[in-house]
Amino acid sequence: MKPPPRYPCPSSKVCLLRKALYGLKQAPLEWFDKFSTTICSLGFTSSPHENVLFIHKSERGVVLLLLYVNDMIITGDNIDGISDLKALLHGTFEMKDLGSLSYFLSLEIISTDDGIYLSQAKYASDLLVHAGITDSHTESTPLEANVRFIPMDGTVLDNPTLYRQLVGGLVYLTVTQLDIAYPVHVLSQFLSAPRTTHYAAVLRILRYIKGTLFHGLYFFAHSSLSLQAYSNADWAGDPTDRHSTTGYCLFLGVLRSKRSLLAQAQKLNTVSSLIPLLRLSRFVGSSKIWIAHNDVFHERTKHIEIDCHFVRQRILIDVVRLIAVGTLDQTADIFTKVHHPTRFRTLLSKL
Structure with missing residues (x-):
């Protein structure tokens, strides 16, 4: 390597970097390598589905560590194991224990005996301030019913930075x-190239958020971990290129029953392997379900044979069951098109 400019260094000598520093391109990778090596030496293993999730299982229970850059969440049902882990990490890294989880990456976390509630009220409030929305006016839906947007609507914004x-x-x-x-x-x-109509729609979404500031997600602590998935498509619904919009949603553990965290963690490994399968959301409608249940294909269905065989094998061993869902009960419909207020509220209640 070359020495810095104006640094007196004989040509026969070089500089050796002994420690990765902030600002260097290789610093993030060096940090992750150092941390993963340390945590794995303590008996943790990296999840095959998310390499920043580290898991330790023992007779005493389970300890989970989720890493994001240099912030982390530690949880599990092995209280002693969590204490030991924090002590070992403190001995290796300069760390701060911020106590029970309440705020992480703009997520607000409220823990109760029945579960965990996630919201982004502060983040949403900051977004409203950034947009300059200070009045009390709110909207009942994010967009007007049956609204369609095309690239040539309205006039071009002089400065698109705020829109973006x-x-x-x-x-x-x-x-x-x-x-x-x-x-x-x-x-x-x-x-x-955003236009005035697009910006007005963004402001409407923000006014809807103003009225639903504390909406969020609730995860039950005691759950059967039964997995349900809804998939829907608005066929050729895009007015510009007639592309289809596909949406899906997953419900994990909507039924209540008492299980230990260890049992939940073990079953989650199985559930997480199903996520790629459920992303094959083009299998919607009774005709697709019929194809998945039958091994005779039409010539025009070759492009989906690989995916279909994959799904069908899971159906045969009863890992997955495909069921036709009527429009009125199709929860994923909220992700494919704009709805009238009554229909929107019905779908929202299903989420």
Whole structure:
């Protein structure tokens, strides 16, 4: 390597970097390698589905550690194991114990005896302030019913920066407010050249959020971990290119029963392996279900044979059951199109 400019160094000598520093391109990788090596030496293993999730199982219970850059969440049913882990990490890294989890990556966490509630009220409030929305006016739905957007609507914004910032902020808000997922998906298509009509739609979404500020997700502590998935498609619904919009949602553990965290963690490994399968959301409607249950294919279905065989094998061993869902009961319909207020509230209640 070359020495820094104006640094007197004989040409026969070189500089050796002994420690990765903040700002270097290799610093994040060096940090993760150092941490993963340390945590794995303590008996933890990295999840095959998410390499920043580390798991330790023993007769005393389970300890889970989730890493995000240099922040982490530690949980599990092995209280002594958690204490031992924190002590060992403190001996290796300079760390701060912030106590029980209440705020993480703009997620607000409220723990009760029955479960955990996630919301982004503060994050949403900050987004409203950034947009300059200070009045009390709210909207009952994110978008007007039957509204359609095309690239040539309205006039081009002089400065699209705020539009892009707000849409980007809304994308992260969909982590807990799933009801705005479809509108945000639509408006994110106009980031390159947003227009006045698109900006007005973003403001409407924000006014809807103002009225649903404390909406979030609730995860029950005691659950059977039964898995249900809904998938739907708005066939050729895009007015510009006639592409279809597909949406899906997963419900894990909606039925209550008492199980230990260890049993939940073991079953989660099985559930997580089903996620890629459930993402094959083009299998919607009774005709697709018929194909999945039958091994005779039409010539025009070759492009889905591989996926279909994969699904069919899981059906035969009773891992997955495909069931036709009527329009009125189709929860995933909220992710494929804009609805009238009554229908929107019905779908929202199902989430």
